[in-house]
Amino acid sequence: EADIYQTPRYLVIGTGKKITLECSQTMGHDKMYWYQQDPGMELHLIHYSYGVNSTEKGDLSSESTVSRIRTEHFPLTLESARPSHTSQYLCASSEYKGSSYEQYFGPGTRLTVT
């Protein structure tokens, strides 16, 4: 069982609000990721981090920002939420072990912006 947590699990918020989605892992993994997934659609990588003070944009352009001040914590922030941000956000972490590179996913945050 992977130890990666996301809060909140569900969030309904009005347009223009600032929100932060939390992601924490207790496995000491260096690499962490944020994916965005609309219902029934593919996962798209929006941000990732190689370690503390490292953040990179993913394949899908996103108006969100991330930070990595501590190894275990990788929060995602939307400065001004819009209905187009309504989606599921999945956090993941991984550790490179030579021949094994498993990603462990959190349960996700389902965001609805009204």
Place this chain on the structure above:
Amino acid sequence: DAKTTQPTSMDCAEGRAANLPCNHSTISGNEYVYWYRQIHSQGPQYIIHGLKNNETNEMASLIITEDRKSSTLILPHATLRDTAVYYCIVRADNYGQNFVFGPGTRLSVLP
């Protein structure tokens, strides 16, 4: 990373083996084949991975063809809880590579 091709959907009777194919004809020599599954919009779950030899674990078996251009994930005795979207991903095992999730195969296990 090499692109993969999977059927959009498949059905399988409960208790029977589910065989999920994946085509990765442009795979490179240093690229592994990974399988993940996602149950009802939960976070994806790792199943198995391999390079060129067949692999088996408590969840599934992975059969990779000799030319490595295709593979099959086998769930030996499918249950209703195996209903999920199954993703086949090909990636090189180096630190700079990310996983690219395609549309996957939606497997429905029928009672």
